[in-house]
Amino acid sequence: MSTGTINGKLNGHRLNGLSVDDIGDDHLYTGLETPMKADAHSMSDDEKKQRLTLLFEEVLDVLGLDLNDDSLKGTPQRIAKMYIDEIFSGLNPKNKPKVALFDNKYQYHQMLVEKDISFYSNCEHHFVPIIGKAHVAYISSGKVIGLSKLNRIVQYYAKRPQVQERLTNQIAEELKHILHTEHVAVIIEAKHLCVSSRGIKDDTSMTITSYFGGKLNTPEKITEFQNYIKS
Numbered sequence: 674m675s676t677g678t679i680n681g682k683l684n685g686h687r688l689n690g691l692s693v694d695d696i697g698d699d700h701l702y703t704g705l706e707t708p709m710k711a712d713a714h715s716m717s718d719d720e721k722k723q724r725l726t727l728l729f730e731e732v733l734d735v736l737g738l739d740l741n742d743d744s745l746k747g748t749p750q751r752i753a754k755m756y757i758d759e760i761f762s763g764l765n766p767k768n769k770p771k772v773a774l775f776d777n778k779y780q781y782h783q784m785l786v787e788k789d790i791s792f793y794s795n796c797e798h799h800f801v802p803i804i805g806k807a808h809v810a811y812i813s814s815g816k817v818i819g820l821s822k823l824n825r826i827v828q829y830y831a832k833r834p835q836v837q838e839r840l841t842n843q844i845a846e847e848l849k850h851i852l853h854t855e856h857v858a859v860i861i862e863a864k865h866l867c868v869s870s871r872g873i874k875d876d877t878s879m880t881i882t883s884y885f886g887g888k889l890n891t892p893e894k895i896t897e898f899q900n901y902i903k904s
Contacts, residue, residue: 725753763832797834805863812856855887
């Protein structure tokens with residue numbers, strides 16, 4: 674675990690007198706923003722790939738793997754490219770989806786739901802996959818966006834080391850900002866491989882998180898949203 678902040682400072686890998694070993698697998702949610710260094714974007718993507726390649730060569734060497742083997746020769750480069758261009762591309766603001774707003778000419782003022790948006794993320798505690806589905810809804814304040822942009826927003830925030838609570842809130846806050854409305858809802862259901870493939874090794878559990886805002890934060894609208902998801 675890197676240093677970070679949660680109700681105080683985690684310095685020297687200690688939090689409130691507890692060491693990283695004391696904390697163990699306990700779930701930490703440090704805030705809405707993804708923890709980033711101030712100079713996180715000072716290097717180009719190519720420079721990051723070159724440095725990651727060298728670092729993964731060292732990791733694989735420490736593991737005792739023979740990088741002269743034909744199967745492993747290109748592995749460090751492949752991992753570096755995958756990290757930057759794919760699974761962690763959401764760390765780079767330049768990859769943020771460009772969203773255009775359109776007038777709500779259809780005068781549709783009910784809940785719009787995009788459900789079963791598949792995503793792949795990675796747990797920031799162990800860097801193993803989080804695989805899940807997101808369901809999002811909003812009520813127009815006069816503007817609408819293309820349906821595919823809802824998927825792209827989910828994917829953008831998923832493609833970074835994540836905590837599911839943060840991912841849920843980041844998607845909701847982005848939709849509120851873009852659509853100029855508080856009437857936004859997000860439900861995420863996901864399987865965490867840090868639970869199913871290691872540690873407790875529970876392969877059947879699922880984690881569910883939610884956000885309900887504005888008019889969608891009423892028992893009636895929450896039930897309506899849940900019914901759409903189940904249908």
